[in-house]
Amino acid sequence: MPISNSSPTALNGKTVQELQAIAATASMAPPPRGKVALSRSARLHLIDQLSRWGGSGLALLAGASIFIAMVPARDMPIRASVWAVMIFASLYLCRRYRKEFRRGDKIASRPFRWRAYYVSTLAVVSAAFGAGAFLLLPDSVPPVAAMQTLALMTAAIVGAAAFHAAHRMSAVAAGLPAFVATAGAAAATFGASLFTFAVLAAGAAGAAFVIAVSIESEKRAAARFPRTAHARREIERAAYSDRAEAERAAS
Structure with a gap:
C-alpha cells in the first residue's frame, strides 16, 4: 500500500519493521503503463490473418493489372x-512465400521471419505495380485513358493495403511504393490539377481507413488472446508481502 500524507493517522502505532515493509511494498509498485503490448498468441493470430487475407490483396493487384493492360493500355502492347512481366514475376515470388507458409513448410515454424520475408517481397510487388503509372502514361496517351489508369491503380492500391491491414508494415509495403509512383505520375501528367488533388485525397482517405482497420484488428486480437504472464516486479512484490506478513505474525 502506498504511503499517503493525507492520512498520517493510518501509520500510528506501526513498528519500524512494519513501516519499512510498507515503504518497500510501495516502492515496488509497477509504474503505470500506457499501451498494453500484444501477447505472442495475439501476434501469431495476426500473422495468420495476414497470410489468409494477403492472398486476396495479391489477387486484386493481379486482376487490376490484367484489366488495365487489356482495356486502357490496349494500344501499347509492348509497354503493357x-x-x-514485372508484375507477375514479383507476384509469383510473393505468392510462393505465402503458399509455403499456409502449406506448413519449414518456414511456417518461424512465423516472424516469414512475415519479414513477405513484407520485403510485397514491397517489390508494390513497386512493380506502381511502375505502370509511368510505363503506361506516355505523352501520347489521351487524358481520359490516363485518368482511368490512375484511378484504377489508386483503387487497387488502397484495396491491397486494406487486405494487409492485419500487419501495419505489410500494409505500408503493399500501398506506399505504388501510391508514391501513382501520385507522381498524376502530378507529372496533369500538374496541380483537380484530378491530382483527387488522387492525393483518395490516398489519404485510404490510409486512414487502413489504419482504422489495423487498430481494430489489433484490439480484437488482444481481446481474444490477452496477456497471461505476470510481470516479474508484481511477482516479487507479492512474495515480499508474504514474507513481511509472516515476519509480523512470528514477532
Whole structure:
C-alpha cells in the first residue's frame, strides 16, 4: 500500500519493521503503463490473418493489372507486356512465400521471419505495380485513358493495403511504393490539377481507413488472446508481502 500524507493517522502505532515493509511494498509498485503490448498468441493470430487475407490483396493487384493492360493500355502492347512481366514475376515470388507458409513448410515454424520475408517481397510487388503509372502514361496517351489508369491503380492500391491491414508494415509495403509512383505520375501528367488533388485525397482517405482497420484488428486480437504472464516486479512484490506478513505474525 502506498504511503499517503493525507492520512498520517493510518501509520500510528506501526513498528519500524512494519513501516519499512510498507515503504518497500510501495516502492515496488509497477509504474503505470500506457499501451498494453500484444501477447505472442495475439501476434501469431495476426500473422495468420495476414497470410489468409494477403492472398486476396495479391489477387486484386493481379486482376487490376490484367484489366488495365487489356482495356486502357490496349494500344501499347509492348509497354503493357513489360509491365505485366514485372508484375507477375514479383507476384509469383510473393505468392510462393505465402503458399509455403499456409502449406506448413519449414518456414511456417518461424512465423516472424516469414512475415519479414513477405513484407520485403510485397514491397517489390508494390513497386512493380506502381511502375505502370509511368510505363503506361506516355505523352501520347489521351487524358481520359490516363485518368482511368490512375484511378484504377489508386483503387487497387488502397484495396491491397486494406487486405494487409492485419500487419501495419505489410500494409505500408503493399500501398506506399505504388501510391508514391501513382501520385507522381498524376502530378507529372496533369500538374496541380483537380484530378491530382483527387488522387492525393483518395490516398489519404485510404490510409486512414487502413489504419482504422489495423487498430481494430489489433484490439480484437488482444481481446481474444490477452496477456497471461505476470510481470516479474508484481511477482516479487507479492512474495515480499508474504514474507513481511509472516515476519509480523512470528514477532
